[in-house]
Amino acid sequence: MGAGEAVTGEVYRCAHCGNRTRFDVYETVRRRRFAHFTLGGEVSIDEEEILDATVERVVCRWCDRDDAIETTTDAG
Ligand SMILES: [Zn+2]
DSSP states (O other): TTTTTOOOOOEEEEEETTTOOEEEEEEEEEEEEEEEEOTTTTTTEEEEEEEEEEEEEEEEEETTOOSSSEESOOOO
């Protein structure tokens, strides 16, 4: 897994309005990062590993509900 990839393969769907593409996802993530510092003080992240991720809340951006969100691993 590289930096910037999705934490899980879960796909969300709002049962209220049918939204499948726009959500606010509130999550707690523990991660290890290989921070590569230059002597000039700049930093780049060469490697990142997600150790643990917990999704606390998912809110639909369309209808603003968090009690109608269904999760599925089926993208179709
Ligand atoms: Zn919705």
